Amino acid sequence: MKILVYGQIRDNLLEENLLGILNKLSEVFQGSEIYAAILGSQINNEWTGELGKHGVKKVYTVEAPELENYLSRPYVKSMLEIIEKAEPTLVMAAGTVFGEDLIPRLAVHHGVSCAQRVVNITLEGEDILFHTPVRDDQAMKITKIEGVIKFATSRTGAFFENENPSGSAPEIEKVEISFDADDMVVKHVEVRKAERTVNLKDAKLIVAGGRGVGGKDNFQILKDLAELLGGEIGATRACTDVHWIEETYEIGQTGQSVSPDIYIAAGISGAPQHLSGVKAKTFIAINTDEGAPILKYADYGIIGDLLVILPLLKKKLE
């Protein structure tokens, strides 16, 4: 069996979730051949080398100025061509914003549905089973897809990379694709990168706030507590979107990944995109809503107003 992985490049590096996918695939589909596709305006040997190390036998590359930034049409066009060459049974991408854009489109061209945000893949006889959590992780849905080629993305953070990869340099096949004006109707303007002025990676304690913080000024309450405890603050995208707090503090799939000893989540509902960036030893949640999904992940929780609870907590700890 042949598997094709979309080798997304992010900030000039292989998307980190890819390595986890490769590890999972080689575990589940022993004896199968894993291929990868890298598209871009300039392809770096280090990327292909790293893919090889993680078990990829062959890398298809498409180099063209039109592929400088991800845009659905030129990327779909290129991937369809590569799929035709590689004849895979399964096509996978990391469930990043672009991966989740690409996979369903490829599936449409093959007349099938796809499974997005998969957290596990298992085999049952001839069938490949895709496990996806649904409804704020309340239930696990297992699906299978009909069709010659199956398409899926992984949920970010779901799989772990092999720490001791031992693969060798992959075969490289360059693929030429030409693009026309019709492929380029959606135009890339710019990436507004979030400034990363504060590194939260090594923080031992984080007091993170969500929409429940309610406003810019209230973040001071979190800052005061964090300062007292010698920790950092963090936030959800909902807060950085409205500029209550600098973007650097965003935690999650599109923000920073953190692994503190203690994570205090105040006014955060617990969206998977947020939680995928948090690995904490001890998780404390403060939320007014007893049904908030975050409470399932919390070791400790208080059902209450963070604007009352956090200052009290600070007072008692002083």
Next chain:
Amino acid sequence: MKIIVFIDQIVSTQVKLQGVDYFDPSKVNEDDLVINPTSKNAIEGALKLKDSLEATVTAVCVRGLKPIKALREAIAMGCTDAIEIADEILYTEDPLLLAKIYVDVLEKFGDFDLVFLGVEEQSTSSYAVGAMLAEKLGLPSVLYAEEMETIDSGFQVGHVLEGGRNIVTIPKKALISVSDSQYFTPRYTSMRGILTAKRAEIPSWTAADLGLSTGVAGKEAASLQQVSLTNIVIERESYIINEGEPEEMVDKLLAKLKEDEVKLGA
């Protein structure tokens, strides 16, 4: 300009239902059905353009348990009109089938310019409908939009991206799937809107009206098949304090942390 918004109905997340029963529609109280929050974001996106572009905004709901309720609310928010697609045979759990149904809805609708949908829904989301529909229609599209502005050639749209926000431009005829952001924060219904909604006539289209049969848009036509749906049980033991005065709660938490030898702070 004609804008279409596809909306769906979910059980309010405020409603605590046990386990996978949640997914059994027959166990759901109709009063607990709400417009999917992200669909509301999509409605907002359409409504923001309604006045400035002199557009009509039509809300469409495919199946749903009480779609008329959702569609009236959409009108109360400001949508021009609404269409219900009501047919038991239509299967909505397969994103490709749903996209196919949308294509037929749009065909019957006739001319349209913009299509809005949500993404990140709270129910059994597939995260795939928007991309699939765009691809089927060959429409330029942006997913996970967080902000947009009208420009001469169409729209400039900012969407979610790992590490920041990506900005692209798209033509006037396009598909936008929106996420939960300040720009797309839904407005409330107005008194006038509610009155308009009460009086509004909402046409109902069946599968036959769309030329769809079970073989094409029913469960048997789905390529994504559900093998099982089971409750996720998290082994982790949570210590949740849900009663008492705030001060008592904090004391309780601190006492428990001490007992468990969890040290707050460095």
